[in-house]
Amino acid sequence: MEGAAVGRRAPARRWSALRLERVNEVVIIGGGFAGLRAARALAGRAVEVTLVDRSNHHLFQPLLYQVATAALSPADIAYPIRAALRSQDNARVLLGEVTAVDLEQRRLTLLDGAQLRYDFLVVAVGMKNDYFGREERWATHALGLKTLDEALEIRRRVLLAFEAAEREPDADKRRRLLSFIVIGGGPTGVEVAGALSELAANILAEDFRRLRAAKPHVLLVERGERLLSGGFDPRLSARARTQLEELGVEVRTSTEVLDIDERGVRVSSGLLEAANVFWTAGVKGRSLAQRLGVPLDRGGRVIVRPDCSLEGHPEVFVIGDIAHLVPAGSERPLPGLAPVAIQQGGFVARQIVRRLAGEPPEAFRYVDKGIMATVGRSRAVAQTGRLRLSGLIAWLAWLVVHIAYLIGFRNRSSVLFNWTWSYLTFKRGARLITGERSWARLAEYGVASPPLEAPTESSGAAPPGSLG
Numbered sequence: 001m002e003g004a005a006v007g008r009r010a011p012a013r014r015w016s017a018l019r020l021e022r023v024n025e026v027v028i029i030g031g032g033f034a035g036l037r038a039a040r041a042l043a044g045r046a047v048e049v050t051l052v053d054r055s056n057h058h059l060f061q062p063l064l065y066q067v068a069t070a071a072l073s074p075a076d077i078a079y080p081i082r083a084a085l086r087s088q089d090n091a092r093v094l095l096g097e098v099t100a101v102d103l104e105q106r107r108l109t110l111l112d113g114a115q116l117r118y119d120f121l122v123v124a125v126g127m128k129n130d131y132f133g134r135e136e137r138w139a140t141h142a143l144g145l146k147t148l149d150e151a152l153e154i155r156r157r158v159l160l161a162f163e164a165a166e167r168e169p170d171a172d173k174r175r176r177l178l179s180f181i182v183i184g185g186g187p188t189g190v191e192v193a194g195a196l197s198e199l200a201a202n203i204l205a206e207d208f209r210r211l212r213a214a215k216p217h218v219l220l221v222e223r224g225e226r227l228l229s230g231g232f233d234p235r236l237s238a239r240a241r242t243q244l245e246e247l248g249v250e251v252r253t254s255t256e257v258l259d260i261d262e263r264g265v266r267v268s269s270g271l272l273e274a275a276n277v278f279w280t281a282g283v284k285g286r287s288l289a290q291r292l293g294v295p296l297d298r299g300g301r302v303i304v305r306p307d308c309s310l311e312g313h314p315e316v317f318v319i320g321d322i323a324h325l326v327p328a329g330s331e332r333p334l335p336g337l338a339p340v341a342i343q344q345g346g347f348v349a350r351q352i353v354r355r356l357a358g359e360p361p362e363a364f365r366y367v368d369k370g371i372m373a374t375v376g377r378s379r380a381v382a383q384t385g386r387l388r389l390s391g392l393i394a395w396l397a398w399l400v401v402h403i404a405y406l407i408g409f410r411n412r413s414s415v416l417f418n419w420t421w422s423y424l425t426f427k428r429g430a431r432l433i434t435g436e437r438s439w440a441r442l443a444e445y446g447v448a449s450p451p452l453e454a455p456t457e458s459s460g461a462a463p464p465g466s467l468g
């Protein structure tokens with residue numbers, strides 16, 4: 001790996017030719033919202049920036065559910081990190097997974113054994129799905145939605161379920177194929193459930209003539225008493241529920257998932273049958289956080305000081321979703337949101353510059369611009385300050401905010417046009433089932449041979465009620 005091995009330093013990069021001062025090395029782990037912003041904010045500064053990410057792209061996670069439900073293509077919401085930092089002279093990008101950090105030696109190790117030294121370290125690795133200790137059993141049957149690969153796998157499973165239903169002569173089996181369960185009633189669960197319902201209604205009417213009479217069923221299961229419990233006004237939770245129900249989504253709150261298997265989801269009232277189950281119920285810190293050997297909260301987030309640095313290691317900053325920071329005067333840590341990550345990225349870049357200038361650290365202050373969740377086209381909820389919005393106006397606000405973010409993210413008007421067009425016109429050009437011999441996976445849905453006779457009885461799908 002270029003210039004990565006300890007002891008093989010590249011002097012030309014590390015010494016300022018004019019002033020003969022050693023240039024400080026800033027290593028950033030993670031090219032998500034937090035890490036990429038930190039790297040960009042160090043442009044033109046007298047430091048060398050190395051951004052390491054296990055994937056080669058920056059991902060716009062807020063629109064992942066649109067890839068999962070075939071509204072957008074992967075390239076609409078992902079962008080090569082290398083391209084994002086192409087014009088930044090003091091930055092380089094390394095593709096690699098960081099597996100260990102030696103805080104004393106100021107050195108980190110990558111999966112392939114390569115090592116990197118740093119003067120300042122910014123850890124911005126985000127979170128991963130949390131199946132509450134049941135990963136091995138549940139993750140197979142209930143896909144999470146954190147990465148592009150997961151979104152594409154969800155898309156594949158959803159579209160294959162429709163293909164299988166088209167060929168399935170048995171009404172009960174068709175009903176199961178057209179039943180979708182989303183676990184977790186936070187913003188992502190609400191968005192996925194709403195988008196699935198719209199996709200199902202749209203795709204069945206347009207593309208699957210033999211299934212036109214079918215009634216797909218989308219069920220959203222939430223353990224808590226209401227949807228969107230994390231920070232949303234209870235009135236907006238109720239509005240989101242109503243809007244989902246208008247779209248045909250069944251919402252079950254106060255419902256705890258006891259088990260998930262190939263048949264569906266077991267809750268206290270019985271088995272909810274469904275061929276497709278999706279998991280949006282929890283996230284936890286990545287294992288790299290544990291390996292730092294510093295205090296973590298119950299969710300595996302790293303507890304940081306007010307300036308986002310580690311206790312005892314002022315040269316190490318932890319930012320974004322993986323950081324646990326309780327602002328002064330508050331009792332709750334900052335939420336895992338893109339604006340928090342972006343603001344912290346810019347903030348730690350400033351702290352590094354201040355440190356080099358001998359100035360004291362500042363405390364991070366989050367500028368809260370509000371929160372929003374979309375339920376479907378023309379349906380959303382949003383709150384900012386004391387303002388509460390729902391329905392079309394909230395959805396328009398959601399659209400403007402996401403388009404504005406995307407412009408900053410891709411900076412390409414053609415992408416903006418394509419995205420807006422496909423989104424507003426319902427042209428789901430991304431309804432592609434990819435993967436070699438993907439049709440063979442119909443067997444996973446119990447469609448072994450192609451039964452091509454027309455469905456004989458009503459194809460309607462009843463709710464996936466208690467069947468066992």
Ligand SMILES: Cc1cc2nc3c(=O)[nH]c(=O)nc-3n(C[C@H](O)[C@H](O)[C@H](O)COP(=O)(O)OP(=O)(O)OC[C@H]3O[C@@H](n4cnc5c(N)ncnc54)[C@H](O)[C@@H]3O)c2cc1C
Nearest residue numbers: 030032033034053054061062098125126320321336337338
């Ligand atoms: C489906 C979904 C919808 C969301 N919707 C919204 C929304 O509407 N509004 C909102 O504000 N927020 C939303 N969020 C949350 C928002 O996306 C996160 O708050 C934000 O992405 C956090 O940024 P981050 O930089 O901390 O982490 P991430 O964006 O997760 O980036 C982490 C990066 O670190 C890399 N990485 C991880 N481990 C390693 C390693 N060991 N070595 C090298 N690289 C590594 C990853 O590849 C990744 O690129 C959503 C999240 C999801 C999953």
